[in-house]
Amino acid sequence: MTVLAADPEAPTSAKTARRPSDESLILLGIGLLALGTYLWQLSVPEQLSFYDSGVYLAAAVHLVSGVVPYRDFTFVQPPGLLYLLAPVALVSRLIGTHDGLTVGRALASVVTAANCVMTAALVRRHGRTAMVVTGVGVAVSPVAFLVSSAIKLDPFSLGFVLLAALVVVGRGPAAALSRRGAILAGVALGVAGLVKLWAFFPFVAIVALVAWRARGRVVALVASAGATFLAGVAPFLLAAPRSFVAEVFVEQLGRKANAADSGSLLWRLRALTGYVDTLVAPSTGVTLVAFTVLAALVVLAYRHWRSVSDADALILFGAVAVVVMLLSSPETYSYYAYYAQPFLIALAVVALWRIGARLRERVAPPRVGKGTRRLVVGAWVASLVLASGAMVLYTTSFYSAYAYTYGYYGRWMGLVTRAVPPGACVVYNQVAFGVYANRLISSDPACPPVVDVYGEWMGNGYQLVAPPRSFSREWLGYFERAQYAVFTRLKPADIPWDGRLTHWFDAHYRLVANKQFVFVFKHISARGG
Structure with a gap:
C-alpha cells in the first residue's frame, strides 16, 4: 500500500482554525474604521457639547470619593454608568478631571465603535456585503458621531443590549440557546437597564423571541436580568430608599417636558433618521416617504414568516420596540435617535437582502466573466471607501456645528x-x-x-x-x-x-x-x- 506524504502547504484543520475568517476581518475593519474616525474626531472640534458628560463623570468622581448619589446629591438615572465609569473616576482623581474627561470620551468612542461591530455581526447570515453595509452605515451615522464624542448613557446601554442579542441569536437559532447563554444574555440586559431604563423595551423584544423559540430558557434569562439589576441598585436603594425610588423611577417615568423638548411626532420621525441636525436634514415629506418605503420593504421581506431566521426576527422586534419607545417618550432630544439606529439600519439591510435573495431564486443572474466581476467589485469597494470618507468628513463637521450651537468653547x-x-x-x-x-x-x-x-x-x-x-x-x-x-x-x-x-x-x-x-x-x- 502506498502511503502519500502530507503536503506541508495544504491547509490542515489546525491552520484553518487559526486563520481569521473573512467575517472576522470585516468586523475588524468596521471596528477600526469607526474607532479611528471617532478618536480622530475628538481632536477636531473646538466646541464641546458636554452637559451630560460633566454630570456623569462628576457623579462617578463623587461616588469614588465617598459622596453617594441619591443620598448626598440628585442623580436621576440608574447607577449603571457610574459603575462603568468608576475606573475613569479613579484615574481622574490622579490625573485631574480635565484629562479624565478625555479618557471618558475616548471610552465612549470605543463603546460606540463596538456597537457598529456587533450590529454588523447580527446580519452575518446575509453575507459579507450585508455586514459591511450595516456596520459602515451605523458607523458613519451623524448621530453616532455625536454620542461617540461625549459621555452619554445611550451607547453603553445599547452596547449591552446588542451583546445580549448576539448571545441569543449570534451563532444560530435561539432554540440552541444554552442555559448558560440565557444567563449571560440576562446579565447583559440587566446591566443595560442599570445604565438606562430604556433597555426595558429591547429586553421585552428579546424575551418575546426566546419565549417563542426557546421557552425553556425564558426563566433563566429573565431571572438573571432581574437579579443583575437588583444587585446593582441594592446599595443605593438601601442608602436612600425614598430618594432613589423618586429620582430613578417616579421622576423618570413621570417626566414632563417644555415645548422645546417635547418634539412633535413628525419631528421625532425626522430625528430617527439620524440626520435631523445636519445641513441635509430630511423634510417631513421626505421622512414620511422614507419610512413608508421601509415599512413596505419590511412587510414584503417578512411576509413568509416561516423562512425568517431568529436573528432577522429579533432585529424586527427590536426595531419596533425601540421606535415605539422613542415616539412615545414625554421628552426627546435629537441624540436619542442613536438608540434606534443599529436596529433600523440592520432592518433596512435585512429587508433588502431578503427581497434580493427571493428575486435571485426566480430570475437567473447573468453570467459575468471573472475580469468583469473583479472590475465591478473593485468599483464597489472604491465607491464604498469614497462614500465612507465623505461621510466621515461631513459628520465630523456636523458634530462641530452641532456643538457650536449647543456647546461651549473649551x-x-x-x-x-x-x-x-x-x-x-x-x-x-x-x-x-x-x-x-x-x-x-x-x-x-x-x-x-x-x-x-x-x-x-x-x-x-x-x-x-x-x-x-x-x-x-x-x-x-x-x-x-x-x-x-x-x-x-x-x-x-x-x-x-x-x-x-x-x-x-x-x-x-x-x-x-x-x-x-x-x-x-x-x-x-x-x-x-
Missing part, C-alpha cells in the same frame, strides 16, 4: 482654572465647567455636591412652574456654603431664583471674572456690613 474654561484656586468649594449650574477646569473636587467636606441642576428641577416642577420655596431655600444653602459660583449666564434660568434668593446672592457674591458664557462669582461678606 478654552473658555481656562478662565475658571485661573480665577478659582484648587480645592475651593464651587457651585456650578453646569458641572462640566468644573470637570473641564479641574475645579470639581473641593477640600471642604461641607461643600455641596451639585451635579445635575436640570435633574433637580425634575422633582420641582420641571421649570414649567415657579420654583417651590423649598427648592430656592435649598439653593440658598448651597450658596451659603460655597466660596465661588460659576454660571453660564449672569442669572441662569436653571437656578431656582426667587426674590429672596436673588437679593441674598446679589448681596453676598461679586463677579470677579467673565468671558463669553463663563461668569465666575466670589462669595464675599454682605455688602454694606
Whole structure:
C-alpha cells in the first residue's frame, strides 16, 4: 500500500482554525474604521457639547470619593454608568478631571465603535456585503458621531443590549440557546437597564423571541436580568430608599417636558433618521416617504414568516420596540435617535437582502466573466471607501456645528482654572465647567455636591412652574456654603431664583471674572456690613 506524504502547504484543520475568517476581518475593519474616525474626531472640534458628560463623570468622581448619589446629591438615572465609569473616576482623581474627561470620551468612542461591530455581526447570515453595509452605515451615522464624542448613557446601554442579542441569536437559532447563554444574555440586559431604563423595551423584544423559540430558557434569562439589576441598585436603594425610588423611577417615568423638548411626532420621525441636525436634514415629506418605503420593504421581506431566521426576527422586534419607545417618550432630544439606529439600519439591510435573495431564486443572474466581476467589485469597494470618507468628513463637521450651537468653547474654561484656586468649594449650574477646569473636587467636606441642576428641577416642577420655596431655600444653602459660583449666564434660568434668593446672592457674591458664557462669582461678606 502506498502511503502519500502530507503536503506541508495544504491547509490542515489546525491552520484553518487559526486563520481569521473573512467575517472576522470585516468586523475588524468596521471596528477600526469607526474607532479611528471617532478618536480622530475628538481632536477636531473646538466646541464641546458636554452637559451630560460633566454630570456623569462628576457623579462617578463623587461616588469614588465617598459622596453617594441619591443620598448626598440628585442623580436621576440608574447607577449603571457610574459603575462603568468608576475606573475613569479613579484615574481622574490622579490625573485631574480635565484629562479624565478625555479618557471618558475616548471610552465612549470605543463603546460606540463596538456597537457598529456587533450590529454588523447580527446580519452575518446575509453575507459579507450585508455586514459591511450595516456596520459602515451605523458607523458613519451623524448621530453616532455625536454620542461617540461625549459621555452619554445611550451607547453603553445599547452596547449591552446588542451583546445580549448576539448571545441569543449570534451563532444560530435561539432554540440552541444554552442555559448558560440565557444567563449571560440576562446579565447583559440587566446591566443595560442599570445604565438606562430604556433597555426595558429591547429586553421585552428579546424575551418575546426566546419565549417563542426557546421557552425553556425564558426563566433563566429573565431571572438573571432581574437579579443583575437588583444587585446593582441594592446599595443605593438601601442608602436612600425614598430618594432613589423618586429620582430613578417616579421622576423618570413621570417626566414632563417644555415645548422645546417635547418634539412633535413628525419631528421625532425626522430625528430617527439620524440626520435631523445636519445641513441635509430630511423634510417631513421626505421622512414620511422614507419610512413608508421601509415599512413596505419590511412587510414584503417578512411576509413568509416561516423562512425568517431568529436573528432577522429579533432585529424586527427590536426595531419596533425601540421606535415605539422613542415616539412615545414625554421628552426627546435629537441624540436619542442613536438608540434606534443599529436596529433600523440592520432592518433596512435585512429587508433588502431578503427581497434580493427571493428575486435571485426566480430570475437567473447573468453570467459575468471573472475580469468583469473583479472590475465591478473593485468599483464597489472604491465607491464604498469614497462614500465612507465623505461621510466621515461631513459628520465630523456636523458634530462641530452641532456643538457650536449647543456647546461651549473649551478654552473658555481656562478662565475658571485661573480665577478659582484648587480645592475651593464651587457651585456650578453646569458641572462640566468644573470637570473641564479641574475645579470639581473641593477640600471642604461641607461643600455641596451639585451635579445635575436640570435633574433637580425634575422633582420641582420641571421649570414649567415657579420654583417651590423649598427648592430656592435649598439653593440658598448651597450658596451659603460655597466660596465661588460659576454660571453660564449672569442669572441662569436653571437656578431656582426667587426674590429672596436673588437679593441674598446679589448681596453676598461679586463677579470677579467673565468671558463669553463663563461668569465666575466670589462669595464675599454682605455688602454694606
